Amino acid sequence: MEVEVQHLKKHFGLTKAVDDISFSFSSGQIVGFVGPNGAGKTTTIKIMATLEEPTSGDITFDGVSIVQEPEKIRKVVGYMPDSLPTHRDMTVHEYLDFFGRAYGIRNPHRSQTVEQIEDFTNLKGIRDKHLHALSKGMKQRVSLARALMHDPKILIMDEPAAGLDPRARVELRELLKVLSEQGKAVILSSHILTELAEICTNVVIIEQGKLLRAGELEELAKEKSLYTPLLIRSMGSRDELLKDLLQLPYVVDAKILSDFVAVELEGGDAECHSLLELLLQRNHRIVEFHQEKTKLEDLFMTITEGQVQ
Numbered sequence: 001m002e003v004e005v006q007h008l009k010k011h012f013g014l015t016k017a018v019d020d021i022s023f024s025f026s027s028g029q030i031v032g033f034v035g036p037n038g039a040g041k042t043t044t045i046k047i048m049a050t051l052e053e054p055t056s057g058d059i060t061f062d063g064v065s066i067v068q069e070p071e072k073i074r075k076v077v078g079y080m081p082d083s084l085p086t087h088r089d090m091t092v093h094e095y096l097d098f099f100g101r102a103y104g105i106r107n108p109h110r111s112q113t114v115e116q117i118e119d120f121t122n123l124k125g126i127r128d129k130h131l132h133a134l135s136k137g138m139k140q141r142v143s144l145a146r147a148l149m150h151d152p153k154i155l156i157m158d159e160p161a162a163g164l165d166p167r168a169r170v171e172l173r174e175l176l177k178v179l180s181e182q183g184k185a186v187i188l189s190s191h192i193l194t195e196l197a198e199i200c201t202n203v204v205i206i207e208q209g210k211l212l213r214a215g216e217l218e219e220l221a222k223e224k225s226l227y228t229p230l231l232i233r234s235m236g237s238r239d240e241l242l243k244d245l246l247q248l249p250y251v252v253d254a255k256i257l258s259d260f261v262a263v264e265l266e267g268g269d270a271e272c273h274s275l276l277e278l279l280l281q282r283n284h285r286i287v288e289f290h291q292e293k294t295k296l297e298d299l300f301m302t303i304t305e306g307q308v309q
Contacts, residue, residue, distance in 0.1 A: 001062050001076065001153045001185060002026045003048075008057035010043050010209075017043040019209035020057070025187060025202055027153065030180050032196035032203045032217075033189040034300055040209040041189040042082075042158055048187070049079035049156050061154065078152035082159040084139040086132045092142055093118070093127040096149065103150040113149065121145040121175065137168030144175065155179060157188035173199050193300055205303050212303050227252055228272060230263040232279075233288035241284055248278055260288070 003025050010018040018040045025031045035041050046052040048059055050070040059066045066073050087095065096117065100110040118124050121141045126134065131142065140160060147155060155176075161169050176186055176199055187204075190196050196203070197217070204214045213220050234241045238256050245254040245263060250271040252264040265271055276289055 003154060003185060003187075004060045005044070005048075006058050006060065008044065008047065008059065009055045010040070010047060010052065011055045016209050018047070018054070021206060021209070021211040022057075023204050023211060023214035025185055027183050027185050028180055029185055029201045030176060030199050031185070031187040032200035033187055033206075034193065034196065034203055035189075035206040037191075038208075039206045041206065044206075045079075045156055045158050045187070045189060049077055050074055051079070075150065076153045078147035078150070078155045080140075080143050080147040080155070080157040080160055082162060084131065084143045088130060088132045091128050091130055092123055092134070095131060095142065096123075096145055099146050099149050105150070117145045117148055120148070122171070136163045137165060137171075140164060140168070140172065144172075148179075153184060155184055155186045157186065159190055160188055161190055205300065227264040227266055228268060229292040230265055230272065230275075231257070231260040231288065231290055231292050232263060232286065233260045234279075235285035235287055241279075244279070244282055244284065248275060250275060262292070 005021060005023050008018050008021050009016070021040075021044070033041050033045070043052065047054050047066070050066050050073050054067065061073055061076055064072050090098070093114065096114045097110065100114055105113055118127055121144055123138075123141055123145055126138060129138075131139070134142065144157075144160070147157075161172060164172065176188075180186055180201075188196075200217055202215060203217050203220060205212045232241065232245070238259075238261060242254055242256055242261050245251050245261060250266050252266050254261055254263045256262075263275075265275060272289075272291070276286065279286055279289075
């Protein structure tokens with residue numbers, strides 16, 4: 001499924017919460033929606049989930065408009081808000097069964113669906129607990145389970161990792177990877193950029209309601225950097241390796257970083273290959289030689305200016 005955001009605008013009085021943004025994503029992708037507080041992320045997500053109407057512009061799902069046919073969109077979208085409403089008199093199982101009924105799923109299929117989703121999100125052990133008694137991590141699992149109840153093609157998540165402990169974050173990350181492998185498109189907003197960098201294939205960066213960048217994470221990183229970051233480890237002396245590296249072509253800078261020598265290389269794959277050949281010719285016993293993964297925090301700080309509306 002292809003999702004296209006087309007010249008989307010949302011105004012609240014004189015405030016332009018979303019100011020003419022356009023981007024797209026499709027099935028199997030996990031998109032990180034990034035921006036400072038007040039950038040317009042939640043407003044955009046609510047419009048995508050048909051909870052708000054745009055001032056102008058549109059979002060289409062395989063050509064179906066959220067403005068013209070919102071009911072059709074709700075059948076293919078699963079929305080996970082940043083917090084789960086608390087119902088003191090309702091258990092986890094009752095809550096999921098209620099939403100199964102709301103989506104028109106009839107028994108015995110509804111009972112099977114609820115059981116399968118409880119199993120997938122690891123909720124079986126707490127299915128009889130009341131929602132108000134759950135931890136933040138468990139509430140997020142229930143919220144995800146509810147969003148998956150009707151087997152949506154698109155999963156929209158607003159700050160899903162906020163307030164979670166490290167284990168809960170890892171478990172959520174693994175669930176999202178499985179969902180993308182099943183062919184679902186996932187878009188999630190978050191301030192925890194390290195988490196997004198671990199799972200996202202694409203990133204959309206907005207500030208003051210305006211789109212700054214959108215595309216594949218690695219492609220955006222290459223666009224913003226003239227140099228290729230490398231980590232090199234040798235069985236020999238790090239000092240000797242550092243000394244030689246600083247004399248070799250394409251090397252802009254190098255420094256010792258723990259067991260590695262970190263290198264900034266001018267160029268791409270061809271220059272990386274040439275550098276490795278030169279090091280081997282100089283009898284350095286290289287055991288690790290790889291490009292350092294782009295940090296989403298660095299990309300975010302480079303592109304944004306820290307402005308809010």
